[in-house]
Amino acid sequence: MSDFTKRKILVLDDDKIQHLLFRKRVAILKIDIDLIFFEDALSALDFIAASPPHVVISDINLNKMDGWEFLEEIHGLGFNGAFYLLSGSIYPEDRSRATKDERVSGFFEKPIKESDLHYILGL
Known part of the structure; x- marks a missing residue:
């Protein structure tokens, strides 16, 4: 796969351990x-x-804004890619809200699982 077609994925999480786990899952x-x-x-x-x-x-x-506020901000920038939410504490309200919001492509529990990555990456 050339660098021109390589998928660019941005992960936003204030917990560096989640970054490490995500890297390991992708590896x-x-x-x-x-x-x-x-x-x-x-x-x-x-x-x-x-x-x-x-x-x-x-x-x-x-820390400074939650995932919902972040979603508003990126759509204000004209972002039209896929947007997924992760949560370590599962509040039914968040899952319900994610399901109803057309801008949210999926909602997953932390830590992310290999099957979740398959879904996100279309594997």
């Missing part, structure tokens, strides 16, 4: 994707404005 799949990790939403927004990824995966619980 197991042995696929060529460009992973970009951010711990804070403001830096992620700057990146998306300059170089939109194909996929954004965001934790719901973040």
Whole structure:
């Protein structure tokens, strides 16, 4: 796969351990994707404005803004890629809200599972 067609995936989570787990899960799949990790939403927004990824995966619980606020912000930037939410604490309200929001491509529990990555990556 050339660099021109490599999928760019942005992962937003303020927990570095989740970044490590995500990297390990992707490494197991042995696929060529460009992973970009951010711990804070403001830096992620700057990146998306300059170089939109194909996929954004965001934790719901973040420091300065939650995943729902982040979703509003990226759509304000014109982001039209796939957007997935992750949550370590499963509130039925979040899952219900994600299901009803057309901008959310999926909702997954942390830590992300290999089967979730298959779904996100269309494998």
